[in-house]
Amino acid sequence: MEIQLYRGDITTLHVDAIVNAANPSLLGGGGVDGAIHEAAGPSLLAACREVRAQRYPDGIPSGIAVATKAGDLDAKWVIHTAAPNLALIKPNPKILNDCFVNSLYVAARHDAHSIAFPAIGAGAFGWEPQQVADIAHEAIDRWIDTNKHISPIHKIVLVAHTDEVQAAFERAFDLDAVQELAA
Numbered sequence: 001m002e003i004q005l006y007r008g009d010i011t012t013l014h015v016d017a018i019v020n021a022a023n024p025s026l027l028g029g030g031g032v033d034g035a036i037h038e039a040a041g042p043s044l045l046a047a048c049r050e051v052r053a054q055r056y057p058d059g060i061p062s063g064i065a066v067a068t069k070a071g072d073l074d075a076k077w078v079i080h081t082a083a084p085n086l087a088l089i090k091p092n093p094k095i096l097n098d099c100f101v102n103s104l105y106v107a108a109r110h111d112a113h114s115i116a117f118p119a120i121g122a123g124a125f126g127w128e129p130q131q132v133a134d135i136a137h138e139a140i141d142r143w144i145d146t147n148k149h150i151s152p153i154h155k156i157v158l159v160a161h162t163d164e165v166q167a168a169f170e171r172a173f174d175l176d177a178v179q180e181l182a183a
Contacts, residue, residue, distance in 0.1 A: 040071030063098030086126030
């Protein structure tokens with residue numbers, strides 16, 4: 001299993017699945033959610049509305065992950081997961097851990113060979129980047145240990161959009177940033 005760190009725009013990556021740090025409504029938002037929706041085009045919003053109509057009429061609960069087609073992105077799938085919003089609830093690292101683990105399971109069920117993660121929860125939802133990186137490391141390592149022989153996923157890309165997030169991922173995963181990433 002290869003784990004890489006990329007500094008840049010998650011929407012430009014050539015991976016099978018891009019994880020969206022989604023607004024629970026699934027209707028777009030700011031930050032990475034807004035960037036993914038904008039880059040993917042209107043078909044992503046239509047797919048999210050379909051998920052709401054069929055499975056989650058009130059939006060997705062924190063920690064749950066759901067897949068939609070990726071629209072105009074150079075990916076097959078967008079995996080949407082909502083972190084716990086610290087403005088609304090007390091910190092719950094278990095639920096944030098579930099965001100990473102459930103995203104990996106959903107990607108594997110969709111036969112993704114590569115997946116890109118942003119710093120889920122860092123930013124508008126109030127999580128400190130180092131806390132996110134440490135939780136991501138624990139979740140991903142445990143998932144790899146359990147699933148490495150049965151999962152189609154062979155590459156995980158951690159995407160940093162700021163110096164602070166990059167440094168946090170570097171510390172947690174003992175990685176150096178990849179400036180240019182080829183699929």
